[in-house]
Amino acid sequence: MNTHGVVTAEPQELINQARSHQRSDFDIVDIVATPISVALTNGSQLAIGRAVKRDAVVVKITTRCGIIGYGEAHHARAANVVAETINTALRDILMPGSALDVVELWDRIYTWQLRSHGLGAAAVIGMSGIDMALWDIRGKAVGWPLYRMLGGSPTPVQAYAGGVALGWQAPSSLVNEAVPLVESGYKAVKLRVGDTAAADISRVRAVREHFGDDLTILVDANTGYTMEDVRRVLPAFQELGVAWLEEPFPANDHRSYRMASEQTTIPLAAGENHYTRYEFARLIEDGSVSMIQPDVAKAGGITETMRIAGLASASKLLIAPHSSVTGLSQAASIHVLMSIDNARYFEADVTPDNPFREELTSSPFSISPEGTVAMTEKPGLGVDVDESFIERHPFIPGKNFV
Numbered sequence: 375m376n377t378h379g380v381v382t383a384e385p386q387e388l389i390n391q392a393r394s395h396q397r398s399d400f401d402i403v404d405i406v407a408t409p410i411s412v413a414l415t416n417g418s419q420l421a422i423g424r425a426v427k428r429d430a431v432v433v434k435i436t437t438r439c440g441i442i443g444y445g446e447a448h449h450a451r452a453a454n455v456v457a458e459t460i461n462t463a464l465r466d467i468l469m470p471g472s473a474l475d476v477v478e479l480w481d482r483i484y485t486w487q488l489r490s491h492g493l494g495a496a497a498v499i500g501m502s503g504i505d506m507a508l509w510d511i512r513g514k515a516v517g518w519p520l521y522r523m524l525g526g527s528p529t530p531v532q533a534y535a536g537g538v539a540l541g542w543q544a545p546s547s548l549v550n551e552a553v554p555l556v557e558s559g560y561k562a563v564k565l566r567v568g569d570t571a572a573a574d575i576s577r578v579r580a581v582r583e584h585f586g587d588d589l590t591i592l593v594d595a596n597t598g599y600t601m602e603d604v605r606r607v608l609p610a611f612q613e614l615g616v617a618w619l620e621e622p623f624p625a626n627d628h629r630s631y632r633m634a635s636e637q638t639t640i641p642l643a644a645g646e647n648h649y650t651r652y653e654f655a656r657l658i659e660d661g662s663v664s665m666i667q668p669d670v671a672k673a674g675g676i677t678e679t680m681r682i683a684g685l686a687s688a689s690k691l692l693i694a695p696h697s698s699v700t701g702l703s704q705a706a707s708i709h710v711l712m713s714i715d716n717a718r719y720f721e722a723d724v725t726p727d728n729p730f731r732e733e734l735t736s737s738p739f740s741i742s743p744e745g746t747v748a749m750t751e752k753p754g755l756g757v758d759v760d761e762s763f764i765e766r767h768p769f770i771p772g773k774n775f776v
């Protein structure tokens with residue numbers, strides 16, 4: 375006890391346990407990225423085409439003490455290229471290195487690749503998977519779930535039904551796809567628009583009429599709209615109570631975002647095609663978009679997504695991360711949302727037949743009757759990886775959407 379009557383003696387054995395690892399135990403001994411694929415026979419139709427296969431890039435980092443971290447780098451429609459970038463250019467920059475030095479390793483890639491060779495998407499995406507794996511290692515090293523490492527709480531976060539689902543189809547068929555999702559607990563669903571104005575409006579109307587006003591309806595145009603399209607759909611979307619319009623335009627079409635935001639009270643959402651805090655800084659400063667959607671497997675990893683969330687928080691903007699395809703990044707997104715003060719929604723991947731969510735990893739989430747998700751106390755990202763799945767699903771060259 376000190377002079378103020380406060381117990382200061384900490385249980386020494388606990389401190390010793392935490393110190394039992396040597397720093398050199400976390401030397402990186404290997405970084406391997408593997409592109410994997412699954413073929414689809416009945417993929418969803420979006421503004422970017424019909425999905426015919428699903429790709430992913432799994433990053434595996436091994437440390438000297440044997441702790442292994444996994445991460446996902448978004449496939450970027452070129453999974454083999456993203457994996458090769460990680461296995462060559464980024465690996466060369468990071469090794470030798472310590473898996474403990476997350477920020478320092480991020481900065482190495484910034485210095486030697488991003489700053490000096492441009493914000494090439496493959497490099498940032500590769501870094502995202504590496505950063506995720508480094509955080510997985512840190513959590514496993516101390517036995518803590520990622521959210522706790524990040525200062526988060528075990529409070530569940532709201533989820534909406536998203537992913538490559540609820541696409542272009544006849545209104546009645548769209549309603550049929552949404553029914554089991556709503557019955558399973560989702561209070562919000564995201565519909566794919568970016569088709570003709572008439573088709574988009576009829577689909578949103580059918581879902582609104584079937585489920586009533588209690589269901590939150592979000593729409594995503596996957597960059598498929600022109601300003602003229604937006605002028606046509608906005609009045610109906612507003613009348614139908616659409617809660618956000620996502621990516622009406624390409625990421626760098628700043629003028630159209632500004633013009634659209636001046637014509638509607640529907641919040642605009644964007645961010646899945648923005649990379650690093652430097653691009654998000656402009657998105658936030660422009661003030662046109664009110665829902666910020668970094669993808670933890672694209673924007674620069676967990677480290678960078680936390681920085682982006684901080685930038686958004688300073689402007690009172692909410693975070694609804696875009697979800698990539700595997701249980702690894704989806705778990706990471708939930709951990710991040712549990713750790714920030716401006717969490718809005720987790721994009722629950724309800725993509726039919728997505729073995730990257732259910733078989734590559736243990737299932738990353740389940741929806742509660744309240745429409746929420748939360749990670750467990752399992753250390754690191756909190757999902758197990760089946761290495762044999764990776765071996766059994768080699769990369770399939772060719773188009774993702776036709």
Ligand SMILES: [Mg+2]
Nearest residue numbers: 594620621646
């Ligand atoms: Mg989207």
